[in-house]
Amino acid sequence: MNDISVVLTCLLAYGLAYAGMASFSLGMEKHYVQARVSDLTASRKKLFKATGWSFLILAVLPAIYGWGLTIGIVFWTGFVSLAAISVVLVLSYFPKRLIWLGGGVAGIALSVLLLAML
Amino acid sequence: MKKTFSLSMAWLHTWLGLYLGWLLFAVFLTGTMAVFEHSITHWMQPEALVKPAHAEVILARQLDIAQAYLEQHANREKGSNWMIAPISDNHPSLEVRWRVKGEAHEVLLNPLNGEVVSTRETEGGAMLTHFHYTLLAGLTGTLIVGMAAVVMLVGLISGIVIHKRFFKDFFTFRRRSSAQRSWLDAHNVAGVLILPFLFMITYTGLVMQPNTFLPLGIKAVYENPRALRGDAVQSFEQPYQAETAKMIKVSSLLPQAQAAIQSVGWLMIQNGGDAGAVVEFFQNLDRRISAVADHAAFSAVTGRMLGVQTEWRDSAYVYRGFVGIHMAMFGGWVMSWLYFLAGLVSCGLIATGLILFTIKRRKRPEHEFGAMSTRIYSLIEAINITAVMGSINAILIYFWANRVLPMEIPERSSWEVRAFLLTWLVSLLHALLRKPLYAWREQLVFAVLLCWLLPLCARLNGLPSLLEFWRHGDGIAFGVEATILLMGLLLATAIPKVSKAIHGVPSKRTAGSHKVAY
Amino acid sequence: MKPGVDILLRVLAGFVGGYGLTVLVNLLWVLTWPGHRADAVYWGTFFPYVVFVIILLLAFALRSAWRAWAWVLGLSALLLVLLALLRFFK
Numbered sequence: 001m002n003d004i005s006v007v008l009t010c011l012l013a014y015g016l017a018y019a020g021m022a023s024f025s026l027g028m029e030k031h032y033v034q035a036r037v038s039d040l041t042a043s044r045k046k047l048f049k050a051t052g053w054s055f056l057i058l059a060v061l062p063a064i065y066g067w068g069l070t071i072g073i074v075f076w077t078g079f080v081s082l083a084a085i086s087v088v089l090v091l092s093y094f095p096k097r098l099i100w101l102g103g104g105v106a107g108i109a110l111s112v113l114l115l116a117m118l
Numbered sequence: 119m120k121k122t123f124s125l126s127m128a129w130l131h132t133w134l135g136l137y138l139g140w141l142l143f144a145v146f147l148t149g150t151m152a153v154f155e156h157s158i159t160h161w162m163q164p165e166a167l168v169k170p171a172h173a174e175v176i177l178a179r180q181l182d183i184a185q186a187y188l189e190q191h192a193n194r195e196k197g198s199n200w201m202i203a204p205i206s207d208n209h210p211s212l213e214v215r216w217r218v219k220g221e222a223h224e225v226l227l228n229p230l231n232g233e234v235v236s237t238r239e240t241e242g243g244a245m246l247t248h249f250h251y252t253l254l255a256g257l258t259g260t261l262i263v264g265m266a267a268v269v270m271l272v273g274l275i276s277g278i279v280i281h282k283r284f285f286k287d288f289f290t291f292r293r294r295s296s297a298q299r300s301w302l303d304a305h306n307v308a309g310v311l312i313l314p315f316l317f318m319i320t321y322t323g324l325v326m327q328p329n330t331f332l333p334l335g336i337k338a339v340y341e342n343p344r345a346l347r348g349d350a351v352q353s354f355e356q357p358y359q360a361e362t363a364k365m366i367k368v369s370s371l372l373p374q375a376q377a378a379i380q381s382v383g384w385l386m387i388q389n390g391g392d393a394g395a396v397v398e399f400f401q402n403l404d405r406r407i408s409a410v411a412d413h414a415a416f417s418a419v420t421g422r423m424l425g426v427q428t429e430w431r432d433s434a435y436v437y438r439g440f441v442g443i444h445m446a447m448f449g450g451w452v453m454s455w456l457y458f459l460a461g462l463v464s465c466g467l468i469a470t471g472l473i474l475f476t477i478k479r480r481k482r483p484e485h486e487f488g489a490m491s492t493r494i495y496s497l498i499e500a501i502n503i504t505a506v507m508g509s510i511n512a513i514l515i516y517f518w519a520n521r522v523l524p525m526e527i528p529e530r531s532s533w534e535v536r537a538f539l540l541t542w543l544v545s546l547l548h549a550l551l552r553k554p555l556y557a558w559r560e561q562l563v564f565a566v567l568l569c570w571l572l573p574l575c576a577r578l579n580g581l582p583s584l585l586e587f588w589r590h591g592d593g594i595a596f597g598v599e600a601t602i603l604l605m606g607l608l609l610a611t612a613i614p615k616v617s618k619a620i621h622g623v624p625s626k627r628t629a630g631s632h633k634v635a636y
Numbered sequence: 637m638k639p640g641v642d643i644l645l646r647v648l649a650g651f652v653g654g655y656g657l658t659v660l661v662n663l664l665w666v667l668t669w670p671g672h673r674a675d676a677v678y679w680g681t682f683f684p685y686v687v688f689v690i691i692l693l694l695a696f697a698l699r700s701a702w703r704a705w706a707w708v709l710g711l712s713a714l715l716l717v718l719l720a721l722l723r724f725f726k
Contacts (some may be wrong), residue, residue: 004451006452010452021289024288024289025288025289028286028288028289030290031289044343056412067449068354068405070406071407071448071449071453072408074448074449074453075449075452075453075456076442077314077315078315078456078457078460079451079456081311081312081314081315082456082459084288084289084311085311085312085463087289088289088290088291088307088311089291091289092289092291092292092293093293123697126696126697127693127696127697129696130693130696130697224666230690265651266690268654268685268688268689269692271689272689272692272693275689276693324685325681325682325685328678328681329676331685332658332659332662332680332681332684334659334663335659335662335663335665335666335677335680335681336677338663338666338667339666339667339673339676339677340673340677346674346677349673349674350674350678351674372687431672431674431675431678431680432675433674433677433679434674436678436679436682437678437681437682440682444653517655601717603663
């Protein structure tokens with residue numbers, strides 16, 4: 001892999017992991033309130049959890065595609081941790097931006113993933 | 119111990135964490151630096167500027183240059199091992215190493231013209247790696263670090279037990295809350311979010327050294343413990359003939375070697391210059407997690423292939439897998455940065471833990487040491503400052519010593535190490551003399567200045583700094599210096615927080631409750 | 637018992653006892669491994685540290701320091717007997 005495709009693969013894996021973690025945090029009462037002024041319904045809670053898991057699982061794909069199964073999983077673990085730390089920082093410094101950051105990153109990552117699959 | 123299991127765990131976490139945390143911070147910090155060991159070594163030898171043209175010299179040419187140099191300068195000697203490390207992603211320069219009667223020699227060569235690159239005498243990043251697992255105290259040091267690693271595992275488990283809100287507080291960091299609350303949140307979040315890394319790095323650090331930690335198990339089945347390695351790594355050595363012989367150009371064997379092991383990371387020549395000389399090509403370690411290098415050996419005189427090892431005993435492969443995942447030589451620069459970041463967060467975890475101990479007691483002293491409590495608490499705080507800021511400053515002073523010590527003093531490299539070690543002592547004295555928060559702030563300011571003035575200091579000494587590294591295209595040295603500047607920025611963000619605590623600026627919830635207590 | 641003595645006994649049980657048991661488990665593993673001796677050594681180094689960690693946790697979790705020592709000594713005796721039997725039958 002050349003450096004550009006390394007960077008793209010990383011951004012993709014990290015972006016998906018970030019979207020996943022952001023979604024998980026939105027599935028929790030206190031962070032949902034932090035990020036948005038309204039109440040969290042039970043069905044939304046479930047939805048956020050489900051999208052969270054989906055994004056985390058999707059994030060495995062670019063990592064394995066880029067570095068193979070074993071090294072890819074190590075990368076995935078790293079990106080998931082990094083994404084979780086980013087969510088914590090976003091929540092404590094700019095809570096209102098969590099949603100559009102997460103949504104934007106998820107949108108870009110998903111379209112790149114689709115493009116890559118085509 | 120205490121009334122309930124979780125109270126016992128809290129007690130254990132507090133005290134083992136405090137006493138071993140002092141050591142663990144230095145171990146984790148130097149370990150974090152060790153990720154970029156070769157880059158740091160390169161930065162500490164500014165005479166050896168790497169230009170983009172160097173990396174373009176083909177491997178065969180590098181090997182010819184190295185071999186010619188070794189044949190000229192290293193003696194034919196029974197059991198000699200000459201090493202050639204060409205330029206690669208994680209090794210910025212062409213290096214040769216050999217020993218004469220046990221004395222180690224290391225020389226950098228210019229891959230363009232074969233001339234020796236004369237550099238300042240330094241142990242470079244290797245010293246930090248060495249400190250990471252020996253504390254520069256040999257076997258005893260390794261045993262102490264091993265014990266600290268066991269305590270770290272105990273700390274992680276007891277930490278999970280007493281945390282209780284593991285998932286509920288997964289993303290919780292209330293930075294505007296009371297001092298104690300926000301430090302505790304930071305400590306918990308750091309621990310929880312990189313828990314896989316923490317368990318992995320600590321456990322593999324222990325498993326890596328069976329020869330030191332579990333020697334009896336090896337001696338039970340091996341009369342000579344060195345034979346263990348022989349059962350894992352095939353040896354293709356030939357007996358020493360005591361007869362001079364002309365060696366072939368080892369570069370002529372490259373195509374054969376590459377066909378056998380795909381990529382060549384480094385070479386060893388055993389009994390160089392002798393009729394029984396053997397050249398062995400080793401695979402680059404960046405291809406897989408397990409730190410095993412497939413290798414191919416040839417007679418260095420006739421060029422006949424002596425053997426190839428590409429198959430590994432499962433147990434040895436798993437063992438080297440633990441070594442590999444600890445040292446992170448796979449995955450290129452992205453993985454190195456992930457490890458570096460995780461290392462920094464681990465340091466943060468330990469530092470916040472140490473700070474929490476004193477914050478809690480500053481607010482509500484627990485009189486754990488009877489009448490002596492106040493004095494012992496301030497001693498503990500002084501040691502905390504030494505453990506955290508002393509370690510950070512020790513590394514920075516080591517870098518500074520590298521830049522400012524005169525070139526001609528004898529044993530220059532050991533003076534660098536002395537400066538490194540002495541910093542802890544100075545840091546402790548300072549922390550004992552000043553009030554805790556002032557000591558924190560002053561040592562933080564000192565560290566920030568050390569980070570930021572480094573390029574200026576280089577300039578005054580006529581050494582290349584940030585701009586020159588950039589202009590010459592030496593990305594590695596540039597990266598190291600830029601990272602030091604960034605670390606300065608990170609440390610600088612802590613200064614206003616300490617100042618606020620000194621002036622007792624009320625946080626939102628606990629107005630004025632945490633002024634300086636002593 | 638004075639709290640200081642209690643803690644000292646626990647520290648000793650946790651560290652000395654913990655390491656001792658680690659070594660004994662390692663020895664037993666290496667000596668009973670049916671395959672090649674290199675495999676015995678390598679596979680045998682991965683697990684024993686878990687014993688160390690558990691004993692260290694136990695030493696401070698149990699109700700009294702004596703209990704901690706009883707566990708350490710009891711387990712050591714058991715492992716030593718097994719090792720002796722092993723030697724006897726080989």
